[in-house]
Amino acid sequence: MLEVRGLTKRYGQLAALEDFDLVVPAGLCVGLVGHNGSGKSTAVQCLSARMRPTAGTVTIDGLDGLDEAHGEEVRRRVSYVGDAPAFYPDLTVREHVELVAIAHGAGRGSLEAAEALLEEVDLTGRADFRPHQLSAGMRQKAHLACAMVRPFDVLVLDEPAGHLDGAATAWLVRALAAARDRGAAVVVTSHDPGFLAGLADEVVVLVEGRIGAQGSYLDALSSDAARRSGLRPVDPS
Amino acid sequence: MTTIAPSAGVPTRKELYRRLSEMRRFPSPSPWYRLYLVVFLSSPALLVAIDADVEVAPGRSVVLLEAVGRWLPVVLAGGLLTVARVGTWAGLAIPERAEVAWIFSSPVSRSSLLRPRIRRGLGLGAAVGAVVGYLGGLLLLLEVDPPVASALSAAVGAGALYGLFAAALIGWIQASEARAQAVLRWSPALALVLVTVGVVVAIWPPVAGVVSWSGPWGWTSKVALAGVAGGGPGWQTAAALTAVVAVAAAGWTLVTAHRMPVEELARRADAVSGVRAALFFLDVRQAAELRRSAQRTLRRAPSRWIRPPRRASLIIPWTDLRELVRAPGWVLTIGATIGIVSLAATSRAVQAVREPLAVLIGLGVVGSAIVTMQLVAALRTETSYPFADRHLPWRAARVAWMHLLVPTAVLTLAVIGAWAGARVAGTGVDVVVPGLAFSLLAVPLLILTAALGASLPPASVDLLMQGDAGVLAFWSRVFVGPQLTAAVVFAPPALVLYAPEPLATTDVMVTAVFWSMLVSLGLGYWFDRRLRTIPG
Numbered sequence: 001m002l003e004v005r006g007l008t009k010r011y012g013q014l015a016a017l018e019d020f021d022l023v024v025p026a027g028l029c030v031g032l033v034g035h036n037g038s039g040k041s042t043a044v045q046c047l048s049a050r051m052r053p054t055a056g057t058v059t060i061d062g063l064d065g066l067d068e069a070h071g072e073e074v075r076r077r078v079s080y081v082g083d084a085p086a087f088y089p090d091l092t093v094r095e096h097v098e099l100v101a102i103a104h105g106a107g108r109g110s111l112e113a114a115e116a117l118l119e120e121v122d123l124t125g126r127a128d129f130r131p132h133q134l135s136a137g138m139r140q141k142a143h144l145a146c147a148m149v150r151p152f153d154v155l156v157l158d159e160p161a162g163h164l165d166g167a168a169t170a171w172l173v174r175a176l177a178a179a180r181d182r183g184a185a186v187v188v189t190s191h192d193p194g195f196l197a198g199l200a201d202e203v204v205v206l207v208e209g210r211i212g213a214q215g216s217y218l219d220a221l222s223s224d225a226a227r228r229s230g231l232r233p234v235d236p237s
Numbered sequence: 238m239t240t241i242a243p244s245a246g247v248p249t250r251k252e253l254y255r256r257l258s259e260m261r262r263f264p265s266p267s268p269w270y271r272l273y274l275v276v277f278l279s280s281p282a283l284l285v286a287i288d289a290d291v292e293v294a295p296g297r298s299v300v301l302l303e304a305v306g307r308w309l310p311v312v313l314a315g316g317l318l319t320v321a322r323v324g325t326w327a328g329l330a331i332p333e334r335a336e337v338a339w340i341f342s343s344p345v346s347r348s349s350l351l352r353p354r355i356r357r358g359l360g361l362g363a364a365v366g367a368v369v370g371y372l373g374g375l376l377l378l379l380e381v382d383p384p385v386a387s388a389l390s391a392a393v394g395a396g397a398l399y400g401l402f403a404a405a406l407i408g409w410i411q412a413s414e415a416r417a418q419a420v421l422r423w424s425p426a427l428a429l430v431l432v433t434v435g436v437v438v439a440i441w442p443p444v445a446g447v448v449s450w451s452g453p454w455g456w457t458s459k460v461a462l463a464g465v466a467g468g469g470p471g472w473q474t475a476a477a478l479t480a481v482v483a484v485a486a487a488g489w490t491l492v493t494a495h496r497m498p499v500e501e502l503a504r505r506a507d508a509v510s511g512v513r514a515a516l517f518f519l520d521v522r523q524a525a526e527l528r529r530s531a532q533r534t535l536r537r538a539p540s541r542w543i544r545p546p547r548r549a550s551l552i553i554p555w556t557d558l559r560e561l562v563r564a565p566g567w568v569l570t571i572g573a574t575i576g577i578v579s580l581a582a583t584s585r586a587v588q589a590v591r592e593p594l595a596v597l598i599g600l601g602v603v604g605s606a607i608v609t610m611q612l613v614a615a616l617r618t619e620t621s622y623p624f625a626d627r628h629l630p631w632r633a634a635r636v637a638w639m640h641l642l643v644p645t646a647v648l649t650l651a652v653i654g655a656w657a658g659a660r661v662a663g664t665g666v667d668v669v670v671p672g673l674a675f676s677l678l679a680v681p682l683l684i685l686t687a688a689l690g691a692s693l694p695p696a697s698v699d700l701l702m703q704g705d706a707g708v709l710a711f712w713s714r715v716f717v718g719p720q721l722t723a724a725v726v727f728a729p730p731a732l733v734l735y736a737p738e739p740l741a742t743t744d745v746m747v748t749a750v751f752w753s754m755l756v757s758l759g760l761g762y763w764f765d766r767r768l769r770t771i772p773g
Contacts, residue, residue, distance in 0.1 A: 050627070076630045086624035089530065090560055098545055100628040102552040111544065130533055146628045
């Protein structure tokens with residue numbers, strides 16, 4: 001379970017996130033929506049313990065996520081997909097996925113799991129390419145494969161559908177739903193309400209770093225805060 | 238505002254080619270500058286000729302010539318291999334990127350655009366070869382007492398032909414992406430073959446005779462040594478072969494200039510301009526990264542013949558080891574270090590020093606520091622791409638420490654191998670055992686200083702220009718390793734060598750162990766603190 005209380009992040013005079021509370025139990029998917037600069041990326045970086053907030057607490061399965069002593073345990077439990085994929089320039093896609101799988105102790109079937117995931121994201125043909133030889137969409141797929149191949153309790157994704165084509169986006173929605181159904185706590189940001197339709201059990205609308213609305217998909221996206229941000233619910237069908 | 242004079246008329250095609258071919262030509266040096274160069278370059282030979290009455294023991298000359306004749310073909314073959322690898326990302330004719338985009342894509346004969354550049358490159362190769370041959374001839378003249386004119390002319394001629402062949406080799410590789418890929422793929426194996434040949438030649442000298450006829454490297458060495466030794470079996474044939482092969486290779490490169498693909502020219506123009514810019518700002522790390530990046534685009538899918546380990550703790554060292562095997566530049570550096578130390582051991586300069594061991598240790602320490610800086614390449618990549626480890630379960634500091642396991646193991650094995658080689662070559666146990674012990678003490682110092690350098694950001698020219706801060710930046714990245722190693726590990730045995738009163742060996746060992754451990758711990762603490770400032 002992921003729990004954040006009173007999360008605040010300031011960059012000088014700018015309050016990117018203000019008094020942000022969120023509880024994501026296991027088996028729940030929460031979507032964070034908002035316009036550009038509303039604080040979505042800051043929120044997911046803080047709640048995945050990748051960024052130290054100015055104030056507030058982050059608790060992951062009872063562990064203090066901001067305590068250095070728990071740093072590695074938190075990294076083992078939280079899988080994070082940032083908005084900018086970062087790779088080693090000298091490793092191929094397959095080597096990246098295998099590296100992550102083995103490093104997380106995915107066990108005897110780790111190489112087979114890596115291979116299966118590459119096939120799922122349609123990267124088998126590019127598995128022996130290095131990151132700079134891939135298109136932006138393929139790099140994003142490789143990034144997602146790295147995040148999915150390892151075991152995790154909490155999955156945090158920042159705009160994961162960026163650069164993905166329709167088929168890959170559909171795969172991503174299925175994969176996130178499967179992760180949620182396996183008992184993971186999933187937090188995903190998007191400025192596209194259509195991506196969250198049918199996936200997010202709960203939606204949080206962020207406005208200028210504060211929670212403007214929170215609730216079910218339809219309730220949150222029908223709120224005044226969502227309308228002010230130019231967001232509208234989309235029919236899941 | 239620039240005013241453009243109206244054109245007198247449309248240039249003819251021939252005139253256009255002439256103008257294009259002269260676009261990048263350097264201004265000709267003045268006759269006085271040429272005279273200065275001739276005097277400057279020939280002055281050492283004149284000095285050697287004047288000082289020709291130096292007595293050299295005849296037996297020693299024969300031994301030296303025999304040793305050089307045995308090793309020179311292997312060294313020259315290594316040089317060609319290095320040149321071939323340079324030919325995979327740079328080249329004989331490198332236009333500017335804008336020229337590739339604008340001029341080479343226009344309907345102008347590509348060979349007409351490239352040939353002047355290729356001719357210039359071939360000339361430069363021959364000139365560099367001649368200068369290297371000249372310097373090598375001078376070194377031999379210090380040891381042997383042949384007629385100066387014949388020795389130098391043979392060395393210069395052989396060097397020029399070798400340089401011409403090497404330049405043509407670069408052009409041959411540049412003309413085809415498949416050749417560049419083959420060089421990248423097979424050069425590590427060829428380097429291994431060369432090392433093996435070197436070992437075989439050391440153990441079984443008659444093989445050197447076969448090696449000297451095996452290709453341009455051997456023929457060149459025969460010609461170069463013929464001037465010093467006053468001839469030699471078959472040197473005329475070797476000279477003819479060298480000349481024919483070098484001229485034919487150069488001619489072939491010129492004739493097939495039009496085959497150089499525009500994509501290759503563009504790739505190389507990008508790489509070379511990037512590396513030049515990085516070197517202009519003394520950013521060696523960026524230059525190396527750009528070179529590697531240019532070569533990466535050529536590499537095929539990496540071999541998967543060894544499956545990775547399943548234990549999480551082994552995956553980082555295993556990945557580092559695999560990358561070292563894929564880019565074994567450090568093997569060449571180790572070979573060059575051993576070669577330089579061996580050459581130094583046979584030179585008169587070292588023999589003249591009271592204790593030649595001190596000079597050899599100095600060269601060995603500097604060479605080892607350079608090798609270590611290459612071995613920690615994975616750590617350098619880690620700190621250069623700080624967010625690439627975000628999917629790993631370990632903190633950045635722990636990953637960085639893991640990256641030191643393979644360099645430590647490789648350097649330790651190299652040290653053990655070097656001293657084992659010295660023992661096989663006949664060095665006494667009384668030298669090998671303490672030498673090995675002190676060298677092993679140097680390993681953590683070299684590794685940690687190289688790791689510190691790799692964890693620091695590149696030293697930009699702005700930083701280096703900042704007086705004391707610049708000196709400190711340069712020292713902390715390059716010189717701290719050799720200096721600390723020399724001061725901490727090798728100062729105690731030097732004290733023994735030069736002390737007026739004999740010192741107890743145990744005291745020396747204890748002192749060296751104590752100080753090297755203390756300094757290593759301090760460096761380790763500094764490195765760990767430094768890692769905490771790296772994001773990721």
